[in-house]
Amino acid sequence: MELLGKYGKEDLAILYVAKNGDKVLEFVESLQPPIPREKKWVLIISTMYGCPIGCLMCDAGEYFHGKVSKEEMLEEIDYMVKSRYPDGKILVEKFKVQFARMGEPALNENVLEVLEELPKKYEAPGLMPCISTVAPKNSEEFFNKLITIKDHLYSKGKFQLQFSIHSTNEEERNKWISSKIWNLSEIASYGEKWFKEGDRKITLNFAVAEDSLIDPEIVIKHFNPDKYWIKLTPINPTNKAVKNEIKSGITEENSEFFPLVQEFKKRGFEAEISFGEYEENEIGTNCGQFATKYNNGEVEIKETYTTTKYALSD
Template identity: 35%
Template sequence: MKIEKIVKVPTGEIYVAEGEKGRLEFLTVGDYGKDANIKADFLGITRELNGVPNGEPMPLSEKWVITISTQYGCSMNCKFCDVPKVGAGRNATYNDLKEQVLTAIRQHPEVKRTKRLNIHFARMGEPTWNKDVLTFGLQLPIWVRNYLGDSLIHPVISTMLPKANNNLRNFLREWCLIKNIAYKGDAGLQFSINSTDDKQRDYLFSGNSLSLDEIAEIGCELPMPKGRKYALNFALADDSIIDGKRLRELFDPEKFMCKITPLHRTASCEQNGIATTDGYELFTPYKAVEEDLKANGFDVIVFVPSYDEDNGLITCGNAILSGKLPTSKYEIVTL
């Protein structure tokens, strides 16, 4: 895989490279650490997040996050995401998936081992359309071992649960087996929910996601997770409808946890008037939702990025290939 350019931002590097079907985008992120930008009472991290200051990421030898694309573009057309601007979703090949991870690792030959390598299938595309994600996810340790030895690998799939994907249930069941057996629980699965109101969800996901009842049916079919619970993710907008009681009726808190984030400030969010007002400065937008979800039995993580993370476009929903550039300090290296 030939790198076309590297966009260096304060918390990582975004790569644009030539894949087997065209240009792909993936990135390396240095993590601040859980004590910096999450609140999770069940983990003993109980202070409120009134903004997360820009800071120095941990060394990659402590924690390394590589986020890769599973498709060239995306056809989900979510109202909050810039990736559909890149084009319709076409599946990346197995070799594309492998080379994104290995190319990112090769850029840092000084790192021989890391305490935790997170591989997020979450840059461009809806991963459940691409069956090669399952094969590659299973074989990922084989490829990484040559570079990072026995480093702990934690792959995570994030899905918008496309209603047109007739293979969705099979894909998710197989991924859960990979999580529970091959990784002994050290892998993740995240459902992007964003609202418990189906009309609001139809708008946000342009009618392309299953209803909440249909998602809950799938959730019931999945095996109990080993390790971290499956995550129900809520990117919180000012008008988000999130009803903890309804969620509790549909999803088992022993199987599912909840994650709350601000909506990242993508071009699509700006165009569609979707925002989390004060979400980067105050805990206020999250407080009532967090309390409601906890009162209904859910473990809750509130994750707030710094301005450097969001303005550097390393957060979900962004894509350099969509034509947007960082508004934080950045450097472009052309190769």
């Protein structure tokens, strides 16, 4: 793997862009100021070169050049680990490794091998992998194996599973996620198999557009608030979202009193708006943006990395 460049802020998020042969991939490490790295450190890795799913608001879906191998995924992680913890002892309370950058993890069986390898490779008591998925059809084998791995290696709240469902209207879901996916009933019945006592609640993520169809009554019919929580995210201004004229329903101005949060809470769900995306917009590291531009010959990637201290007033 050849590093092409790194971009961002030392005390917020750093995007790495790398090349394997003629294929480009991105990975990210991020902090959540003012929480120090010893308390929480998040790595976000790519599982594919591009993505075959092609969601309407995601630049990673502009092309698909294959799956990232087990070794290459471990290289993404190791690159970031070695720069902070050269001896492989990661004494971080919450060390999250998210399989959530470019690619749909459930379509890459190598992800399962990486999950088995991580606890052997590092001394990392706070290790918590996170799989973020749109639940593609024909990935049942992946999901069944994932339950076994979670129960053996990451029980008692050491694993985070997120379904990005985006809408409660199946037609709209199928439009946004332009591949065959599980419907809400199928996700809910998998969740029943997944959830064991002590596990973290499963995340249901909605990227909220101005005209999104999200009905908390439909959510409660399918999903038990004891087993699921709700994460609402703004739509990032990716090239694809701009091209498809998808505008975010959540803005900095309306986020504090966003009515859907209350509607979900009334029905017993934990619900919150995830603001991480604003920070990513600020440093321009939305998923797939750099790799896609690089592939299109639109940017020359170079080091534009700064150690400037992040201030909340930035």
